[in-house]
Amino acid sequence: MKNRFVIISLCIALMISAIVIIDISLESGREEANLHFEPEEYSPSLPTESGVFRRSEFALDYENMPGNESRARKLADYYMNRAYLGAPPTIPHALLSETGIGGNSCLQCHENGGYVDQFKAYAPVTPHPEMMNCRQCHVAPKTKSLFKRINWEKISHPSIKGSALEGSPPVIPHTLQMRENCLACHAGPAAPKEIKVTHALRINCRQCHVPVQEFSTMRLKWDSTDQFFRKPK
Template identity: 40%
Template sequence: MSTKSGSHKPIQIFLVIGIAVAFIGFFVGTRSGSQVEHTGYHDPPAQRPGGQAIPARSYTEILSNPLSENDHWKSSIAQLAAERPELYAEVKNSPELLAKALAERANNRAYAGAPPTVPHPVKQTGDLACAACHTDGLEVRGRVASPMSHPFMTNCTQCHVPSNPAGPDDPELLGPMSEENTFVGMAEPSGGPVAWMGAPPQIPHQTWMRNECASCHGSLGKAGMKSTHPWRQNCMQCHAPSAQFDQDMPPATLAPAMPLATP
């Protein structure tokens, strides 16, 4: 047994010496630094313009008094929505204002009754951005975001397409149109008939997807189309819908119409 144990001693001594040399080399190599002299052209440091430096401020001071010159601008939809026309303000309508409003309305629609186009860029990231302005509507510096005339739906751009969509507009890339569009849509209604002079006019269009009358006739509507009494909430209590426009029954089955007066 002693002979076998003695034969391993040279190997153990060799391993101990190797480990010791490795440790010594590691510590000597990491602790002994060498200095390297760099030569070559160096740009002189940039000179800062003279003047008084702005002292550093704490986050509390920046929050109470921002550094920006536009610190008075606030991006609060709730505050913008509160700045809307007075509900009981006087409304003056005229045939000239109505004709102008109908012409402006027709500019962003393919035909009467078509969904209006979007007159601004659209980010295809969801519909919450649309609902932020168009749920109740708001007015900012003369630009009006009309409230939705229908219940909330989750894909606005399926019907409302951007008027200037992003994409190529080169005819060589798009190719010429093979057929010219000859579709002629309905004309914009200028007013509904009345049962007698002084009676509330009938709704001159369909009510499907137009159940929110304040979208066009409320305080944010165009001049000439605004209601003189927007505070009333049940419009169809007085303004009857049209069975023909709503397609409630075929015109052939309707009773003979009463002679209606013109408004």
């Protein structure tokens, strides 16, 4: 009789435990998802494009910044200011100070861009304003002639029209190192008109545009005969 009472008590305890566990599970399922993000906890899903997310608050400023089409830079001028593909641009104007760098000099014009009356030109936006030692990479040319003639040949510039399909988003024809803020070169009055975007507010650029290294591995060609995509031979 005593054993039977123990078994019945154990079964009742197990049933009560099961009811409690099910109730807790149902209650937790009804709770709303916690979508709260602290502003200080910045963690972009695409680290190689972190700059454009950090500067996204200025996207509308870049897009609406007044400019002058007659003074717009051309892509040829953009490349002329670089020793080779991917090189940091030289400083094409007189220096405000031989020792001035960062916020004391360069970033006064290049942090947010805009028209600079002193040079009668639009200042390009730097994609990495957090790197304050500007003269470590950017130098002012001292002469227009070569110190010593060499056989260096410039690398051909990348195509800006590469797309998987006609009308699809173009690929990114360069690396993203030191160029994480796409808006720096592709928006604003200082952007070369050939690569200036019309949708600066869509800041998640790599949602549609992929680096050419990734694109080259999946390039497909439309076969009009069989009506499907195939890799080119």
